Amino acid sequence: MKFIKWMIVMCVVFSAKSNAQNFSNLKTYNEPLVLESVGSFYVGGNSEQQTRVQIGGFFPDGNITVNQTYVSYMVPYMRQSNLSVVMIHGMNLSGKTYETTPSGTMGWNEYFVRKGFPVYIIDQVGVGRSGFNQKTYNDVKGRNQSPENQPSIIRISDENTSVNFRFTTFDGKQVENGKFPLVYFSEFSKQSIPFMSGAVPRPNPTHKNLAELAKELKNTVLISHSQSGSFPLDAALIDMSGIKAMVLLEPGGTGNQYTKEQLEKIKNIPLLVVYGDHLKNDTGVSGHSWNNYYEGWRNFVGKFNELGGNAKMIHLKDIGIKGNSHMLMMDVNNQEIANLIIDWVNQIK
């Protein structure tokens, strides 16, 4: 009943057209941005032989590359740190997460660069410019596979996002002290794109690609978010040589998939976990609960430290920072959150 009421309210809230662009809202800052370099590249990927049907029917069979990870980067002209920062987005999003915010203000990519860190942003395998392995979809079209075998292409509706990401309560009102700029919700909706997670092999090649990237960059801080929450740990378990610290922003899951032996292996990498406010404001859809995730990772942090690790949990509302949504990097106080992370990073040796 509560759910049905919520659906009706949300239909009204989001019936507004979402085609207004935020071009005129894009902010420019007084200080120029001075870069040593800017660019992009791919890390990882492997060649795979596929049939004509599997590559879409227009061209003959042959090799294509799959499982590569797109990386864009900016390196400041005046580095203030020997650490590089890698930013990893969550479900149904892309590297865009860390670029210009929905309200047109500076994204964390630019903010961290202005603070002197080289910044690398990825698209996960299965979304955006990293692409995905499309063969099963085309095999289904060609009747070489049953439709049931086709991996779902996942999207999240605006109605679900608004509550699930704690922008609004079930009745469509902004959460108390809400920090997400709700008036620009339609701009956030545009960032939400199809996620082909079901077409991504296990283990997820993004883990290996992140480990490789970190190894190339050397002293790297991996920052993950939501569905990618545990990726820094997964990367470290493959090769921790390039990973200097791990920052998990509102990680999904609970971290209880790791064995004691695994935690022993990676416990010397400092770990920071950050959660926003209103964790019980949730749709409960698909068994989802931010509060459960928070409790799980709080427990994880405890175990990590018991083993001699250096892990810290920041629940923002406990230190007086209220109203933050799931999208910490887009909230109106996103620079305040970034500064907390930078302060923590700077104090690890």
Place this chain on the structure above:
Amino acid sequence: MKFIKWMIVMCVVFSAKSNAQNFSNLKTYNEPLVLESVGSFYVGGNSEQQTRVQIGGFFPDGNITVNQTYVSYMVPYMRQSNLSVVMIHGMNLSGKTYETTPSGTMGWNEYFVRKGFPVYIIDQVGVGRSGFNQKTYNDVKGRNQSPENQPSIIRISDENTSVNFRFTTFDGKQVENGKFPLVYFSEFSKQSIPFMSGAVPRPNPTHKNLAELAKELKNTVLISHSQSGSFPLDAALIDMSGIKAMVLLEPGGTGNQYTKEQLEKIKNIPLLVVYGDHLKNDTGVSGHSWNNYYEGWRNFVGKFNELGGNAKMIHLKDIGIKGNSHMLMMDVNNQEIANLIIDWVNQIK
């Protein structure tokens, strides 16, 4: 027979692993890059109500945004022009086309910024960070649609690309005077990602989005490539108010879809068409022929000028620039090609 021999040769050529990353090849330049601003946003997009099945089955039905176009930008601190440049990629590629080249050298985005132009790069609707409308795929999985109705997801094999894009001849050897850095072919292969063109509505929303973008930017040069060749014209036919010039790099098709009335409407926008070398080096797959396209657009340029337009065709080999591939912006002489375009742009009033 020729085709079978080519397939065998190509299988040998491309059997090498393609997982080497070009990280160590990334070039840094002596002069810092000084930007007024950097960032990204979406243009266009509309809300669409979809069922639970259509959005992948994990979340309840609701509204999602489709048909939005991702745009990333860099604005130089010292503008040298009142024109902005918009770069549009071709089939199976993304905005990455204009970023760091496969050999790790400066992409055209940075080069044009260093020449004083604000640069805007898009991902077409149907690929990359712009996403695509996934509902039919999920409806097929849910048996609400027949598999035959599922749009193909298109990829191009390395073997086909190498000849089709005129990097190599049929026998796997680099073309004469070849300008594409063949040793980095595997890096180019990673840029080739699934293209959901069959899921893109007609007319293509990218046309309208480009017209809107140009209108916001005001004096805009639209640069298109290959499959997007005619997009600047399509955008101009919707709203030409922001379009100051059109540059078509190796456009596909022949341009003969436009009526005289349509050409009359847009003839006052200066037009430049550029083709590389070895246009007869082609696989012939799917009726494809660069030479036919070249002849078609040469004819188009003639018609445009007969109506009083200002159109120019540059066939690079005719002005002594030999060996250029289909990927002009990645060839080793890509700055020479960029300079030709910049010189042409600067002489239009």
